[in-house]
Amino acid sequence: MKSKTRLPGGRKLTLGVAAVCGVLLTPITPAGAAPGVLLSDDEPVAPGVTFRSFTWKTDHGSTQGYLLQADLTNPRVDLGLLHRESVTEPTAISALADGQKAVAGVNGDFFNNTDEHEGVTPTGSAVGAEIAAGHDRKAAVPDGQRFGPGLPDGTTTEDVFGLGVDRVARVGTVSLEGKIQTDQGVLGVDGLNQYALPVDGVGVFTSEWGSMSRLRSTCGTDTDRGAPCSDTTIEVVVNDGKVAEVHDKPGEGAIAEGDFVLVGREGGVGELDDLKPGDPVSVDYGLAPVGAPEYQAAVGGFPILRDGAALSDLDTEALAPRTSAGVSADGKHVFLVAMDGRSDVSVGLTVSELADLLKQLGADDAVNLDGGGSTTLVAREEGADRVTVRNNPSDGKERPVANGIGLFSK
Structure with a gap:
């Protein structure tokens, strides 16, 4: 025999006849299912x-789950x-x-x-x-910054x-690989659209970062998220393959499609410090699966x-x-x-x-x-x-x- 009940939030579901916490459930379990799990019908x-709701009784008490x-x-x-256009738009x-x-x-x-x-x-x-x-779209922050x-x-x-x-x-696991080519040589890429860069690193920001300030990327350290923001930083705006602006602090504002903003901290500043407006710059990066x-x-x-x-x-x-x-x-x-x-x-x-x-x-x-x-x-x-x-x-x-x-x- 089957009956219909209404789940929390007004949802209807045809379920079996065992009642748990006011919701009709049946102990239907996949192979090796957890002891004490009561799953609704598919x-x-x-x-x-498919969707199922379930109840699992643990040593701590009963817990409601959804699968x-x-x-x-x-x-x-x-x-x-699931994402928005930029990586800085919680939704x-x-x-x-x-x-x-x-x-x-x-x-x-x-x-x-x-x-x-x-x-x-x-x-x-x-x-x-x-x-x-x-x-x-983006790479991972250092472990200590998570x-x-x-x-x-x-x-x-x-x-x-x-x-x-x-x-x-x-x-x-995926690891970030990349290079920044300038007339002065080749630099490594240490970050991509991420809120924290490694100490001494250089990060690449694209249009997918959005208009959010890039200052946070130079705060904390690889082992201490709450450490002060670095006072040794640089930002290089690259437009149409050439340096357009150089600043001593990370800024904010939208980045045009195809353009880049390079942010360096500590040792990464020295790698970017020789760049000046008009210098050619090319950027290549990717997340490589291990x-x-x-x-x-x-x-x-x-x-x-x-x-x-x-x-x-x-x-x-x-x-x-x-x-x-x-x-x-x-x-x-x-x-x-x-x-x-x-x-x-x-x-x-x-x-x-x-x-x-x-x-x-x-x-x-x-x-x-x-x-x-x-x-x-x-x-x-x-x-x-x-x-x-x-x-x-x-x-x-x-x-x-x-x-x-x-x-x-x-």
Whole structure:
């Protein structure tokens, strides 16, 4: 016998007969599913994409979760980065999904939404790399400049979750490579559209940075995010392949398509200091995957599950809303999970518990994404042309975020 019930937020779903927390659930579990998980029946979102809600009882208490599954063996299913035109425009996930016509998605990477430096405005840009439709939008900040829980051993801000050009989803690493060619020689590229540059580095900013000030990129150090802003900096504006302006401090304002702004700090100043207006400059850069095919889409996130095993030093104390992305061993089945928290009906999870959950749901590799008030999962209801929020954001409403992971139906 089946019955219809209404989920939180007014959503309808046909479910089984076991009742948990007022929502009818059935203990339908995928292979090896986590003990104590009660999953709703599949709700089709699009061909090859399904949604489920579930409850998981842990030692800390009951936690409400939401699961999107995508089958990449279905040629109509695609996965991409949810983003705005610039990397410094935090936006609600529902707006990002609808703007790009995604059928479902979750929030993505941690981002610079607060700042310790007096007079410096948070940029809203993500910690890690972004790749959209095969295009490299930004690179990762130094490990010590990131926001979010501490990185587990063996992980870095260069770790990403994404979809390869071979249509295989994977957790991997991308590193920034590039060069700046001038009449004085060749310089390395140490940053791309990122809110923090490495000490002694030179960063490239493009039109995708937007009009936000570039000052934050010279604040903090590789090991101390809150360290003072550097007092040894330079900015070189390159227009139509030639130096147009040289300043001793990073500025702000839109960058024309095809132009560049080069920012140097400490030792990086000396590499740029000889440039003057009219000098020719060419810039070349790219995000190179480590030991894997190129990424079609990628978002930053730190690994919590590798080859079916949780990393050994994941946090086991802090309970919070969580977001995660996982993939099966063959790279063809994607799991996007949002876990409610900070409420009487859903206590949240530790990062360690999140890894265990993703493993039990069928993931072989997984990353932790931005959680807390950022945790958001959206999906279209049957017959709808717009997404709705399916979880219960702990802020009581959607938080504007830097980016997300979108599922698409061709």
